[in-house]
Amino acid sequence: MPVIEIQGLTKTYKSGLQALKRVDLTIEKGEIFALLGPNGAGKTTLISIVCGIVNATTGTVVADGHDIRKDFRAARTKIGLVPQELTTDAFETILATVTFSRGLFGKPGNPALIEQILKDLSLWDKRDSKIMTLSGGMKRRVMIAKALSHEPDILFLDEPTAGVDVELRRDMWAMVRKLRERGVTIILTTHYIEEAEEMADRVGVILKGELILVEEKTALMKKLGKKTLTLNLIEPLAALPAELSDWDLTLKADGGELEYSFDAQADDTGVPSLIRALERLNIGFKDLNTRQSSLEDIFVSLVHRDGEAA
Amino acid sequence: MNFNGHGVWAIYRFEMARALRTLWQSVVTPVITTALYFVVFGSAIGGRMQAVDGVAYGAFIVPGLIMLSLFTQSIFNASFGIYFPKFTGTIYEILSAPVSSLEVVLAYVGAAATKSAVLGLIILATAAFFVPLQVLHPVMMLAMLVLISVTFSLFGFIIGIWAGSFEQLNFIPMLIVTPLTFLGGSFYSIDMLPEGWRTVALFNPVVYLISGFRWTFYGAGDVAIGISVAATLGFFALCLAVVMWMFKTGYRLKA
Incomplete structure (x- = not known):
């Protein structure tokens, strides 16, 4: 069953840069989909459009049966995003910022759930620390906790392991597996191809704004291997x-x-x-x-x- | 779900928490500044000034001073509130959340307006220590206080979205709003101006706001209260329209 259907998606920025030249893509429910591509290929633009941060020039996106424009509330409630950049509210505490995210996504407070998420990400002991006092790796964990706070069915991880130490990377993949067991669909972009190789069910390769290939990972490796x-x-x-x-x-x-x-x-x-x-x-x-x-x-x-x- | 109440409440609380964290900057500084105005204008100079429209000069400037703080604080709070997430990049979360533009405006502008309305009341209380005060129309006074707080918070919100740098963020408050406020009769009645300048002053929209607010205190203003209220509502509607347009088009928010 498809959980995301992207049709005829294009994006031309005001600068004239054509970031996406017609992308069609269907993501199946519960799969881990890895989007590979060099810098500037359009990975982040694609994710940003699905998440509502960038407006598409043409094309449609349907997330869990809801058009992301016409029915943005229902669509966005289902989606969690961990962006590439470490953008956090420096003066907030971990607990406050994660609680904020859950409310922002329209969910009533659930301290037990937030506690569980923070414990899973080894953040609970630091819950009252201000974000600006944390290391880069910890900030990345906070951003993941924020994205998970509203229990999304679809999770986007944009370069989740860029600049992350081995331990966190291992924790993160353990978490991704756990989420997948719960039926969460995961779309990730990465530069570390071995991660896609290890984790992904399917792989898409994006190049200069075009999806040049979408294939089962094993079939791909067999065919081109x-x-x-x-x-x-x-x-x-x-x-x-x-x-x-x-x-x-x-x-x-x-x-x-x-x-x-x-x-x-x-x-x-x-x-x-x-x-x-x-x-x-x-x-x-x-x-x-x-x-x-x-x-x-x-x-x-x-x-x-x-x-x-x- | 047609209204994301949890989302609005989350942003509102976040913004209010920011003010409490910087309590000194948010409340104490404006209060001290106002007290200084009273010392200088009220006592030092005011003692040598005659009463304006039958009101002692020290008391006469109270509504103008409150307005001055209301304008600057509303604009500062709202513009900073939305500009800072844009600057740091945390705006991504607001944009990706299931909140409508109306809800975002409600939360940010609501928080900024709450802060400046509370501040206005604190300044009023401070003023009562220095000069004998009377408020002829307290309900109208509160209504004007809230309406002007909301309107200038909307205005500040627009500036915050428009601004591409901290310099631009300060540009409009410093170079347009503050001069217009000083020239708009915060510290004098425009009737005190020579005839030609009086006509010029009537083109200054701030005159109508200050005059209306002063009327709620002393029952007299430079222009009729009806015109003041109409001007305030007009500015409010204009700001609201601009904000809605910005969100509809994604102006300076979405690529």
Whole structure:
């Protein structure tokens, strides 16, 4: 069941910058969707439109069955946002600002719930501290607590782990998993592709205002994933022998490592024939390993390919 | 849910808490400033001035002084209240919340107006220590006090949304409102001006506000009370219309 339906969304800023060139996207209920893209690709603009912070130039967004313009109250009540920037009220206490957020979103006070959220985020002991006295990581926790205070069904996390230490990142992913178990839909943008790889059900790649790809993460990695075979040679090679020019090989580590990149889905991967050829040429190796390319490699190759096309 | 009462209350409380946190700046400073005005204008100079319209000069300036504080404090509170979240970026939360523009205005302007109306009453009480006071029409006085607080808070709210820098935030209060207030008869009756200047003064909208407020005290003003009330309501309607337009178009709030 779709929880967010985006149709024909475009955004041209007053400066003339075309941040979004027609985006269509459907997010399913309960999934974790990762939006990847380089800086300035339009990730934040897209999120800001859905959350009501930026007006779309054209197009419609329906959140949980409610049009975000015509029925903004119902739509926004369902949505929580953790923005990228650490914007907080410096002079407020943690407890006051989180309580404020819940009221702002039209929910009656619920001290027990606020207490639980603050405890989950390790903020309870500091509840009476002013926000300006907190570290960057703690401020990030406060912003998450604010976004969760009104029990949203849809949570947007814009670069949630930018500049965050390992511990908080781990806590945050534990929290995301917990929220997903409760049925919360999570849309996140990130630069850390390994996070998308670890957490997301589906991945969308946005580039220069266009969604160039939306795919199940596993399918994507299978489809675009390449494997790399690395051979640790006994004797370093000065140059690649001409006999091996049929394979896509590179020499690494001063000739001590031979890398072969291949398509794992192909009928003929070229691995057995390469090994035989090496034997024929008397090139010995002491160890070998293969590695599935990461989402990051896929992402880089996508962005790169698009750059060439443009 | 057609009205987000919890949301309005949350913003209102947030704004009131801000004033309590800065109690010294919010209340004590204006009171001291007013007391200084009484010492200088009321006692030092006022002693040498004759009564205006049958009212001792010290008492005559009380409504004008309250108005002066009401204007500046309403504008300051409301403009700062909305400008600061814009400046720090915390406005994102207001924009993404299920609150309508009317509710946002109600909360911010309500809080700013509450603060200045309370301050107006504190100044009135302070004045009572220095000069013998009489208020002929107390209900009208309170009504004018509230209406002018709300109107100038709306005006301040507009300035806060319009302003792109702290400099612009101070520009209108310092360069337009304060001079107009001083020239608008806070400390004198415009009848005391030469004929030509008197006509010029009547183009100053602040004259009507101060005159109306003074009427509620002493039953006399520079212009008829009806005109004063009409001018105040007119300014109120104008500010309201501008604010609604700003929110409808997302002017300087949404990209």
